[in-house]
Amino acid sequence: MDNPEPTLESLVxxxxxxxxxxxxxxxxxxxxxxxxxxxxxxxxxxxxxxxxEIARALLGADGWAAFEQRRSCDLSRNIAGYRxxxxxxxTSRGIGLALRLLSSFQVTLEKLNLHPDxxxxxxxxxxxxxxxxxxxxxxxxxxxxxxxxxxxxDARHIVTIESPIEYHFRPVRSxxxxxxxxxxxxxxxxxxxxxxxxxxxxxxVGEMRDPETMRLTLNAAETGHLVLSTLHSSxxxxxxxxxxxxxxxxxxxGVCAQLADCLIGVIAQRLRHRPDINLRVPxxxxxxxxxxxxxxxxxxxxxxxxxxxxxxxxxxxxxxxRYRAWLDKRTKWHIPTGPEPGNSEEETSPASAAVPAGAAPxxxxxxxxxxxxxxxxxxxxxxxxxxxxxxxRRLGGKS
Numbered sequence: 072m073d074n075p076e077p078t079l080e081s082l083v084x085x086x087x088x089x090x091x092x093x094x095x096x097x098x099x100x101x102x103x104x105x106x107x108x109x110x111x112x113x114x115x116x117x118x119x120x121x122x123x124e125i126a127r128a129l130l131g132a133d134g135w136a137a138f139e140q141r142r143s144c145d146l147s148r149n150i151a152g153y154r155x156x157x158x159x160x161x162t163s164r165g166i167g168l169a170l171r172l173l174s175s176f177q178v179t180l181e182k183l184n185l186h187p188d189x190x191x192x193x194x195x196x197x198x199x200x201x202x203x204x205x206x207x208x209x210x211x212x213x214x215x216x217x218x219x220x221x222x223x224x225d226a227r228h229i230v231t232i233e234s235p236i237e238y239h240f241r242p243v244r245s246x247x248x249x250x251x252x253x254x255x256x257x258x259x260x261x262x263x264x265x266x267x268x269x270x271x272x273x274x275x276v277g278e279m280r281d282p283e284t285m286r287l288t289l290n291a292a293e294t295g296h297l298v299l300s301t302l303h304s305s306x307x308x309x310x311x312x313x314x315x316x317x318x319x320x321x322x323x324x325g326v327c328a329q330l331a332d333c334l335i336g337v338i339a340q341r342l343r344h345r346p347d348i349n350l351r352v353p354x355x356x357x358x359x360x361x362x363x364x365x366x367x368x369x370x371x372x373x374x375x376x377x378x379x380x381x382x383x384x385x386x387x388x389x390x391x392x393r394y395r396a397w398l399d400k401r402t403k404w405h406i407p408t409g410p411e412p413g414n415s416e417e418e419t420s421p422a423s424a425a426v427p428a429g430a431a432p433x434x435x436x437x438x439x440x441x442x443x444x445x446x447x448x449x450x451x452x453x454x455x456x457x458x459x460x461x462x463x464r465r466l467g468g469k470s
Contacts, residue, residue: 076121077102079129080151087153087172092207094172098122098165107344107351119165126159126166145253147173147235156237171207173237174407178216179223182405184352185213186397188387189338193221196272198335198360199292203302203310208341209353210301211237211277217299218275221245227272232262234277245273252277263287267294276300282317289326292333307337307358308376311368323371331368334360343395348404356380357389 077085082102086094089111091104098119103112127135130144138144142161147154154173159166174182180189192200200217202210215238221227222245229245234252248269256262259276260283266274267290278301279285292298304310311330318326339356358364358376361383367375380390389397 076118079125083150083153083155083170083172086170087151092172094168094170096122096125096168096170097162098167100164108342122166122168126168129157129159145235147237154238156235174212174215177219177241178212178238179219180216182407183209183212183216184350184401184405185216186355186357186389186394189217189357190220191387192335193217193224193297195297195335197292197295197297197333199289199330199333200297200299200335201302201307201310201314201337202299202340203304203307203337204340205303205305210340213338213340213353214275214277214299214301215240218247218273221273222247228270229273229275230266230269230271231275232256232259232266232277233275234259237277259284260287263291267291267296271296273297274299278302279314285314285317286326289329289333293329305339305341307339307356307380308373310337310339311376312373315371327369327371331360331365334365334368336360339391341391343398345398348406350404350406352398352404354391354398355389355394356391357387357394359383359386359388361386361388 082094082096085102086104089104089106091106093105095103095105095110096117099116101113101116103110105111126138129146129148130138134144134146138159144159145157146159147156149155156171156173158169160169161167180187202213204210218229218231218240221229222240222243225244227245229240229247231240231247231249232252233249235254236249236251240247240249250256250262252259252262256265259278259280263274263276263284264287274288274291274296276284276288276298279288288298288300302310302313304313311334315323315326315330337358339358340353342351343354344351358380361379363379363383364376367373367379380388384393
């Protein structure tokens with residue numbers, strides 16, 4: 072029997088079973104998955120027609136019309152029981168899709184294998200918590216874990232502003248509203264202005280992309296709200312310096328004073344694979360806003376923050392080196408075993424019934440590592456049990 076073209080659902084199931092963090096689809100090229108930071112490519116290309124059909128089904132009529140104008144679109148969906156974030160875009164070959172497999176469980180600090188002391192940060196009634204790191208290091212998952220910790224422990228009004236919404240939260244003790252930029256609000260700036268009139272206790276800003284978003288985020292943190300957000304940077308000091316340098320020089324002194332007054336802490340994280348548990352876990356640098364750190368921020372002496380990290384263990388600070396030593400001594404780990412029922416308010420795809428028994432979900436800790444100089448590996452995968460090619464054949468119905 073002829074092998075029909077694999078569906079998006081079957082491709083997601085294959086990627087999840089392989090423990091992949093990302094799935095790449097491109098017209099005329101074979102599917103590629105990123106497993107523990109290394110790109111692996113299957114043998115057979117996907118026709119352009121199949122990618123167009125997949126993209127049309129994902130975007131719907133209205134979304135497709137918008138895509139034809141912008142030539143790109145961000146969205147998130149539940150596919151085959153797995154929460155996925157998509158970027159659909161036009162390339163020289165046709166339609167391309169970059170898909171990130173998110174955690175298939177309600178993330179918490181414990182389930183992401185983060186340090187338990189971070190739970191103290193959510194006890195603050197106002198201030199700014201920053202999570203930074205390179206692309207794909209699990210920043211969004213860490214933010215979601217903070218929101219879920221508040222949801223499970225306290226009655227607060229939480230407003231999230233995301234592009235797109237990645238994790239759907241079921242209110243437990245908190246009252247949670249989620250807004251998606253482009254669908255529910257035209258921009259981060261407008262959503263932040265709106266939020267200040269919506270009586271929030273906690274604001275989660277998916278990403279601070281420009282000075283205006285940063286300014287409104289700082290204002291919200293300074294006026295009695297607990298604000299969580301992310302930045303792209305490799306260290307805590309670099310995140311603070313980058314935030315300040317985004318503003319014109321004539322107002323940077325005022326921004327530094329605001330930042331010093333409202334900062335609670337900064338987490339710089341990256342992912343490291345641990346062979347002993349066959350899982351990638353966050354490795355963190357944790358900066359707490361101590362008196363010395365506040366002084367360095369006000370005086371714009373960001374280079375001195377490294378010394379505070381080295382000597383700030385009593386304040387709950389961690390350098391990457393000390394945090395790695397703590398991970399090496401750790402014996403209790405949370406190992407994802409499968410999707411949790413009812414982990415999303417959206418309906419899952421009908422193809423979720425096709426998820427093989429014992430399929431391991433891609434957790435936030437299985438997100439890709441920072442880019443390296445290693446070239447992509449083209450792997451002609453043999454049709455052996457558990458291989459990408461054989462799974463595609465079985466899911467496609469080839470006998």
